Every structure is written in C-alpha cells, then in structure tokens.
Amino acid sequence: xxxxxxxxxxxxxxxxxxxxxxxxxxxxxxxxxxxxxxxxxxxxxxxxxxxxxxxxxxxxxxxxxxxxxxxxxxxxxxxxxxxxxxxxxxxxxxxxxxxxxxxxxxxxxxxxxxxxxxxxxxxxxxxxxxxxxxxxxxxxxxxxxxxxxxxxxxxxxxxxxxxxxxxxxxxxxxxxxxxxxxxxxxxxxxxxxxxxxxxxxxxxxxxxxxxxxxxxxxxxxxxxxxxxxxxxxxxxxxxxxxxxxxxxxxxxxxxxxxxxxxxxxxxxxxxxxxxxxxxxxxxxxxxxxxxxxxxxxxxxxxxxxxxxxxxxxxxxxxxxxxxxxxxxxxxxxxxxxxxxxxxxxxxxxxxxxxxxxxxxxxxxxxxxxxxxxxxxxxxxxxxxxxxxxxxxxxxxxxxxxxxxxxxxxxxxxxxxxxxxxxxxxxxxxxxxxxxxxxxxxxxxxxxxxxxxxxxxxxxxxxxxxxxxxxxxxxxxxxxxxxxxxxxxxxxxxxxxxxxxxxxxxxxxxxxxxxxxxxxxxxxxxxxxxxxxxxxxxxxxxxxxxxxxxxxxxxxxxxxxxxx
Amino acid sequence: xxxxxxxxxxxxxxxxxxxxxxxxxxxxxxxxxxxxxxxxxxxxxxxxxxxxxxxxxxxxxxxxxxxxxxxxxxxxxxxxxxxxxxxxxxxxxxxxxx
Numbered sequence: 309x310x311x312x313x314x315x316x317x318x319x320x321x322x323x324x325x326x327x328x329x330x331x332x333x334x335x336x337x338x339x340x341x342x343x344x345x346x347x348x349x350x351x352x353x354x355x356x357x358x359x360x361x362x363x364x365x366x367x368x369x370x371x372x373x374x375x376x377x378x379x380x381x382x383x384x385x386x387x388x389x390x391x392x393x394x395x396x397x398x399x400x401x402x403x404x405x406x407x408x409x410x411x412x413x414x415x416x417x418x419x420x421x422x423x424x425x426x427x428x429x430x431x432x433x434x435x436x437x438x439x440x441x442x443x444x445x446x447x448x449x450x451x452x453x454x455x456x457x458x459x460x461x462x463x464x465x466x467x468x469x470x471x472x473x474x475x476x477x478x479x480x481x482x483x484x485x486x487x488x489x490x491x492x493x494x495x496x497x498x499x500x501x502x503x504x505x506x507x508x509x510x511x512x513x514x515x516x517x518x519x520x521x522x523x524x525x526x527x528x529x530x531x532x533x534x535x536x537x538x539x540x541x542x543x544x545x546x547x548x549x550x551x552x553x554x555x556x557x558x559x560x561x562x563x564x565x566x567x568x569x570x571x572x573x574x575x576x577x578x579x580x581x582x583x584x585x586x587x588x589x590x591x592x593x594x595x596x597x598x599x600x601x602x603x604x605x606x607x608x609x610x611x612x613x614x615x616x617x618x619x620x621x622x623x624x625x626x627x628x629x630x631x632x633x634x635x636x637x638x639x640x641x642x643x644x645x646x647x648x649x650x651x652x653x654x655x656x657x658x659x660x661x662x663x664x665x666x667x668x669x670x671x672x673x674x675x676x677x678x679x680x681x682x683x684x685x686x687x688x689x690x691x692x693x694x695x696x697x698x699x700x701x702x703x704x705x706x707x708x709x710x711x712x713x714x715x716x717x718x719x720x721x722x723x724x725x726x727x728x729x730x731x732x733x734x735x736x737x738x739x740x741x742x743x744x745x746x747x748x749x750x751x752x753x754x755x756x757x758x759x760x761x762x763x764x765x766x767x768x769x770x771x772x773x774x775x776x777x778x779x780x781x782x783x784x785x786x787x788x789x790x791x792x793x794x795x796x797x798x799x800x801x802x803x804x805x806x807x808x809x810x811x812x813x814x815x816x817x818x819x820x821x822x823x824x825x826x827x828x829x830x831x832x833x834x835x836x837x838x839x840x841x842x843x844x845x846x847x848x849x850x851x852x853x854x855x856x857x858x859x860x861x862x863x864x865x866x867x868x869x870x871x
Numbered sequence: 872x873x874x875x876x877x878x879x880x881x882x883x884x885x886x887x888x889x890x891x892x893x894x895x896x897x898x899x900x901x902x903x904x905x906x907x908x909x910x911x912x913x914x915x916x917x918x919x920x921x922x923x924x925x926x927x928x929x930x931x932x933x934x935x936x937x938x939x940x941x942x943x944x945x946x947x948x949x950x951x952x953x954x955x956x957x958x959x960x961x962x963x964x965x966x967x968x969x
Contacts, residue, residue: 324917328892336895472928477941481920487928488888488921 313338313502314358314409318351319366322483326364329488329495335502345483348372352400356408359738362505363408364498365401366462368485369416369440372397376443379436382425387432387439391446398450405457409735410505410664412498413451414462415444419474419485455714455736458501458664465493500659507722507733510640510660511560512592512614513553514605516623517567517574521586522546523648526577527569537583542648549651550585557590560670561661562677564612565594566604566621592677601628602635609636612677613786615725615822620660664736667716669763676787679760697792698856704796705754705860709743713752716764720783725822727789727829729782729815732769747772749804750781751863753797755788762788768801770808777805777847779815782826792854794829798845799853806847807864817841873934878963881933882956885926889918903957908946919946923953930963938966 313335317323322345331340343351348367356363370377373393379385405411417440423429424436432438444459451457466473473490486494503509518525523535523542537547553563563586567574574596578588592612595604601623609616616638623629624644633641640660645651669676687696709717718736725731734742743750753766765788769781779801784794805813815835817827827841834851835843845851853859883901890898897913899905906912908919923941930938946953952962 322917325892325921332894333891475924477927478920478924481924481941482917488892488925492888492891 314361315340315498315502316357316361316363317342317366318348318363319343319345320348320368320371321345321366321479321485323364323366325482325484325488326366326486326491326494329491330498333492334495334499349397349400352404356404359407360409362410362412362502363404364412364414365404366414367397367416369418369443372416373443376436376439379439380422385439387442390439390443394443394446395450398447401451401457402454405454406737408456409738410456410458410501411454412458412460412501413447414460414465414494415447416440417462417466420466420471421474460494460497460501462494465490465497468493496659497662500662501664503660504662504664505722505735507719508617509663510618510620511723512562512564512609512612512619513556514564514566514608514619514621515553516625516628517565517569517577517596519624519648520622520651521550522577522581522584527573530573531577531581534577534581536581543583545648545651547583547585549648549655552652552655554585554590556655556661557674558671559661559666560663560673562592562612562673563590564592564608565596566601566608567594567596568598568601569596571596589678590674592674593681600631602632605632605636605639613726613789620658622655663719665715665719667719667763669716669719669765672761672763676760676762679762680787683757683759697854700757700759700791701858702755702757702791702793702856703858703860704793705756706800706863707752707754708863709740709750709752711740713764714740717750717752717767720764720767720785721781724783724785725820726786726825727782727784727794728820728823729826729830730780730818731820731823732781742769748780749808751800751804753784753793753800755791755793757791766793766797768797768804770801770804772805772808772810775809775811777801777808777810777813779813782815789825792857795833796853796857796859798833798835799851802845802847802851804863811847813845813847814838815843815845817843873964873966875960875964877933879956879960881929881963882926882959884929885922886956888925889914889922892918892921899956901956903955903960905956907955907959908951908953919953926963930966 315330315335315338317327323342327340327342331338370380373390375385375390375393401411401413425434429435429437448459451459469489472487474485475487478487479485515521523546524533526534535543535546537543557563575588578584593608595608605621609619616636620640620642621632622642622644629641629644632639642658645654683700707713714736718734718739721732721734721739742748749770751768752764755762755765765785767781767783771778771780782797784797802813815830817830819827819841830843831837835845838844886899886901893913899913907914907922914922927938927940952958
C-alpha cells in the first residue's frame, strides 16, 4: 500500500537543497515544505502541519545553546548550562512531535576543519568536542520517551563525504553550510527512516555461497580446499563477512541461501568447515541445486512467507544479480564488489534494514525460524493435520495493548501483509491513540508451542457501536499461520464483542496485492458471508475455538465473554 | 589546458548532482546547447550556485589545485561562460592547468 509522504523541514540554515533532494530523488512524489530558516523555536511552537506529516528539525549547536556559541569562541562555558538549554529545545521538539507522524532530528556536528582546543578538545570542562558530545547525549536522553522522535547520526554523513561535506563558500553564498554531497547522504538516510516507519525495511538476505561466503568453488575443491578464515587476507575477509551477517540476525534480519551447487556438498561445508561462522541453524531456508536462481528465490520466498520487497539478494555474479533483479520484481539486488575485503563494508552501508523498532521477537527470529523448520519436519512425517496441530501443544496468551508491547504491535501493523484483513499502517502513537478510544479494543496475541515461543504475532482490533461490533484489524504473522491461531482469534473477537454488549460481529476484508490468504481464511472460517468481502457472526452463538489450543487470557476477552 | 572532453565529463558529473535536486521533467540534458544560466534554464539561483560549487570541487580534484569558478559577474553576463553547457565547456577547457 503506497502512502503520499508529507515532509516538513525546519532548520536554522537554508535547507532547501535537502528538501529538493528528498522531494525529487530520495522520496519521489513526496509533498515537501520548508519553514522559513532561522525561526526554529517559533515554528516548533506553532505546531506540526498535521499528524500525517514527518518533520526534520535540523539545527546548529550554537543556535540552540548560547553556551556552546561561547565555547566555540573559546570563552568560559558551563557544560551544565548547555545541557539545560538542550533540554529546553528537546521539550519544544517533544511538544511538536505530539502532533506529528514522526520527527527526525539530525545530531549536532562541527565542521571537520574545526580543531577546537586540539589535544584538549575532549577534556571535560574545557573541550568543545566533549561539550558537543555531551549535548548530543543529553538531546538523545531528553527525547528518548518520545516514541516518534528519532535522532539521525549526522556525523556519519560527514564521515561518508569527508571534508567536502562542509562548505564555507556555500554558507556565504546560500546560507547552507552543507555541500550537496553531504545533503545527499542525509536525504537517503531520511528516506530509509521513512521506509522503516512504513514497515518497508528488508528482513531477509538471500546469499550465494561460492566466492561470497567463502573463497573458491566447493564442488571443485571440497570444503577442505575453501579459502575461509586462517591467515589469508581474503579468507579472513570472508569469515568477517559471515560474522557481519550473523550480527544482522540479532536485529531480526534472516539469512537464506540460493546457490548453484550440489546440496549435500554445500551443506557439508557449512556443517564441517571449522572456520564457518554461519551454520545450518543460522539460515531460515535454502535452495541449493542447479535450477534457475530467480525460480529458486521465488520458491524460497514462498516457503519463508515473505514478499520480494522484504528481501535482498547478494551474489558475486553480475549475471545472476541481473537475472534475479529482472525476474523478481521488488527484490533489492545491490551492486556487489569483486574484492572480498569490501564485502563487510558494502553490507554495513545498506540502508534497507533501518527500522524504528528492535523487539524481543527480532532478536529471537533466527531461533524461531529454526524451530519452524523442525515443526514442519514433524508434519511431513505425521499422518493427518488435526493430529499434528494437537501434537504441537499451542498456547495462546491474550493481552491488552500496553506501552510494554506497543513497539512489537506497531511493528506487526506495519509489516504484516498476508494475514492482514485491513492492512492499516499505523505508527506507535496512532495505534495507541486508536486503542485508547473508549469504544475501541485492541488485543495482542502471543503464540508458543513445544518447539518454541513465537512471541507477539497476532492482533485483533475491534470498534463497538451499540449492538454492532466491527472487526477493524485482524492480523497474524505468517510465521504462525496455519496453526489454528486464526480460528482462536475469531473466537476471541466474538467473545469480546459479546462481552461488550454487541449482538453482531462484522468483518470487512480490504484487498491488497498481498492479503488474499486472509480472504481465503475468512471464507473457510465459518463466518457467514454477507458479500464477497463482508462477513458476520451472531454473537449469541459462541465461535468455537480449537480445543487443542491452551488459552491464557490476560485481557479478559474470554473470561468476560465466553460463557 | 584541459582536454575539452575531460571538461565536458566534469560538467556532466556536476549536472548529475544538481539533477537529483530537480523534478524529472526539468532535469538538464547533457547537450552543448542546454542552458545553465538564463531565462530558459531549469536552474534557479540556488541550483546555479550548487552547480557551480560542485563543478569547482570536481575540477579542483581533477587538476589537483583549487579552482575558483563562482564569480557573480560571470554568472550574470548575458554572454558569459555559464550560459550553456557548450560555452562552459569551452571556458573550462581554456583554463590553465597550472
């Protein structure tokens, strides 16, 4: 689902070049406006243009903190006074953010040519660099409680372009201190942050093997002959690249393999090579065979349950990259260097993984996918679906939406595609505001079974209007689809509706390019079809739940309504 | 003196930068008669300054010494060097390299 992005820029310098980069290249089609420069506090006080606007507030440290301006002139400067000024600025940003979709605040920086006190510049109480670091940390701390405010690391933009990033000539000519090269870096980071807020961050990296995870062709030299680790500079680089990939899994990014090889030979290398940093359990899936890679990628995505727009394909072969990019619309295929010593930095420079959340579920996702492989293997060996489902010992825990689970709930809202009835994309603040309305209820669903805990993976949103309850949101992570959790969620929705005095539950499916599995489920669920996409249930009749599922109801959804 | 083809490449690289700041329909073509400064050009004053300073930077890197191109007098001259890509290429190619 595409959204018209609306961006407003507030700065104490001429930010027009950045606004143009964003509008015409980084976020094409966005509606972009800029406040008159140099009126930051007045503009913040006048409020956001609207709650669907994202604002960038970019200031120079000396304009926010007069104390810092004195420090730059080598006058005595009280660090505590500077921090107080920062806190007042943060309060203004926080108040503004309450009426905005999101606010991005680039951190404060100094020109690269600014040497401050030289060898004393990081000395507490004296150094300008020390004071600026303190101010940036104070700003981050003061804004930490605002869920829709994000500090963007401007120092990284300067590092990326070096001394060319800051131009005194541009400052005198246009009242912008930053060069187009630096502003381009800023524009792409802003675009990545917006994509993250919209749930468009990538979640899966599909990797080739030969000359990517290791040096050499495993089918020719065997795992013993691969260049990996050891005392060879390229071998060390391959091992470090694997470590970097493994580190990404701790941010919720999954790994998978598509490789032209004999599967047994390649898996033998993964299992047995002593320098492998990634083992079989680190991969959500693989297709190792001699088939077309684009076909393998499509099949693997279907197996894992992710769309191509969630995936990145990395291959050392330009031909394979072109093939997959051309045949799998939506997949990201970055240009990849031939030199393995550049693999780690190329991976780390990808912006496509930026996300506004890092949840417990993210950190545990690799283990969850490994558990799912094990779970599916038991089904393959089993006899019938119902016996298999019963054997899983599924426990569902129902909880209301709270500050403690808001991050994960908002993440689900913005990333779930297939089992998502309405596909509403809501920020944390929008979701909590909606749930807080007296005639609304949001239930979160946690799912565990004997193979592991899948965490918070489902959400029900209900709106009550007299005798009628509307199932507004019904969404479930693809990781737990097909385990009767969907049926249990309908049971909960009916029970909660009855508890709130509704006699009828109405569910309206809103189609997208990706959510037909949800319509398929609703059609076979037992709800009464009142049209192609409209379903109802008379709440006088309980909606039976699968009896093999254990329900822990901390939201009172069943205890109040399931008589 | 700089090879005119080299000068054109530097100008095209600077155009690549400023084109990212322009709507698709107003992006500059890399042809000699494309207007840089003038009523029919796509660049406003901010765009012109960004273009010239980017070109300064790229030229300085290419020849290994600082180059000064931002000259308000030259920018507003009706028949000045910044009128079109062609006139600018000639001007840049005519600059001494040392």
